[in-house]
Amino acid sequence: MSVFTEETRARAREIIARYPADRSRSALLPLLHLVQSEEGYVSPAGVEFCAEVLGLNKAQVGAVATFYTMYKRKPTGDYLVSVCTNTMCNVLGGQEVYDTLAEHLGVGHDETTGDGKITLEHAECLAACDYGPVMTVNYDFFDNVDAQTAVGVVDELRAGGRPMPTRGARLCTLKEMAIQLAGFADEREGAVADGGPGEPSLRGLRLAEQHGISVPGYDPNTPIRSKAEADKAAAEAKAKAEAAKPAPAPEPAKAASGSTAPDVKAPDAKSPQVRTAETRQPDAGTAVPDAPGTKVPTDGAPPAPRDAQAAEAAGAAANPPAGDAKPAGDDAGAQQRNLKEAEAGAGANGAGPAVASETGGQK
Numbered sequence: 637m638s639v640f641t642e643e644t645r646a647r648a649r650e651i652i653a654r655y656p657a658d659r660s661r662s663a664l665l666p667l668l669h670l671v672q673s674e675e676g677y678v679s680p681a682g683v684e685f686c687a688e689v690l691g692l693n694k695a696q697v698g699a700v701a702t703f704y705t706m707y708k709r710k711p712t713g714d715y716l717v718s719v720c721t722n723t724m725c726n727v728l729g730g731q732e733v734y735d736t737l738a739e740h741l742g743v744g745h746d747e748t749t750g751d752g753k754i755t756l757e758h759a760e761c762l763a764a765c766d767y768g769p770v771m772t773v774n775y776d777f778f779d780n781v782d783a784q785t786a787v788g789v790v791d792e793l794r795a796g797g798r799p800m801p802t803r804g805a806r807l808c809t810l811k812e813m814a815i816q817l818a819g820f821a822d823e824r825e826g827a828v829a830d831g832g833p834g835e836p837s838l839r840g841l842r843l844a845e846q847h848g849i850s851v852p853g854y855d856p857n858t859p860i861r862s863k864a865e866a867d868k869a870a871a872e873a874k875a876k877a878e879a880a881k882p883a884p885a886p887e888p889a890k891a892a893s894g895s896t897a898p899d900v901k902a903p904d905a906k907s908p909q910v911r912t913a914e915t916r917q918p919d920a921g922t923a924v925p926d927a928p929g930t931k932v933p934t935d936g937a938p939p940a941p942r943d944a945q946a947a948e949a950a951g952a953a954a955n956p957p958a959g960d961a962k963p964a965g966d967d968a969g970a971q972q973r974n975l976k977e978a979e980a981g982a983g984a985n986g987a988g989p990a991v992a993s994e995t996g997g998q999k
């Protein structure tokens with residue numbers, strides 16, 4: 637019997653429906669977060685579940701789940717504490733923070749405390765070097781931490797508290813965070829709106845303001861809203877735009893047969909992904925005239941068919957295999973002849989020996 641609830645299955649269907657029908661395997665990343673939200677890690681059952689709902693095999697799912705560090709392969713604590721020990725944070729004290737936490741908690745990298753509350757890991761650059769040293773708890777940031785602050789945070793978590801990170805919303809558990817990473821709104825009270833951006837994050841904005849640089853229509857005082865509020869505002873703006881639209885003009889009469897009016901092409905319904913794939917692989921069935929390296933005939937004549945067999949035969953005739961069945965380039969006789977020619981050329985030029993190329997020619 638599956639360990640996954642009907643609610644998780646419904647969410648899985650919702651995730652898959654976000655992608656085009658022939659691209660459903662793209663749903664794998666959020667699906668892995670989804671199974672992690674139920675079990676706290678990507679278990680063998682989670683791998684099987686993803687494979688089943690996407691029509692993949694378990695090896696394909698496992699290959700993705702083991703590639704990304706955010707997918708945990710063994711049970712993880714309620715709070716994943718990641719301390720950046722990369723270069724910038726390290727010189728600012730990140731290693732000291734990590735070592736102090738490891739000693740205080742009695743665990744090492746990727747290990748969980750006995751009460752199941754905290755999993756500690758050291759992390760590569762967390763992309764917040766200007767706040768270093770940093771640590772995250774379930775991917776929410778604690779900036780400019782020192783060893784004492786870090787110990788205070790983990791102690792509060794183990795005592796049942798949910799401290800505020802430096803930026804963002806109040807901490808939630810790893811399972812709750814995994815729901816958000818799967819693409820579902822966090823409906824907890826204050827989950828989105830009770831934290832603000834840090835001043836260093838706004839530094840570029842402030843500089844732009846000082847220099848009179850602005851984006852038309854952007855209000856720097858725009859509040860960070862919950863998803864429900866944002867959805868409501870978007871719906872209101874859409875209704876307002878619809879109401880302000882002018883009445884549609886009557887449809888023009890169809891051109892009579894034999895009209896000299898130019899043809900109007902239907903809009904290209906291809907997705908940007910299909911266009912990109914075609915551009916990268918112009919032989920894949922659809923002609924893409926502007927693909928790099930594609931020769932487009934301009935005289936209207938069809939390109940001459942390439943006689944692959946004739947070309948192959950000509951190539952084989954020009955490069956007979958050596959008697960010992962080695963490729964022609966490995967023919968010892970040919971190599972000696974090339975060497976002699978090179979030496980003769982060097983003697984004639986009064987310069988050093990020319991360099992024989994791999995194909996027996998000279999450079």
Ligand code: FES
Pocket residue numbers: 720721722723724725726760761762763764765766768769770
């Ligand atoms: S080095 Fe720590 S956030 Fe970049």
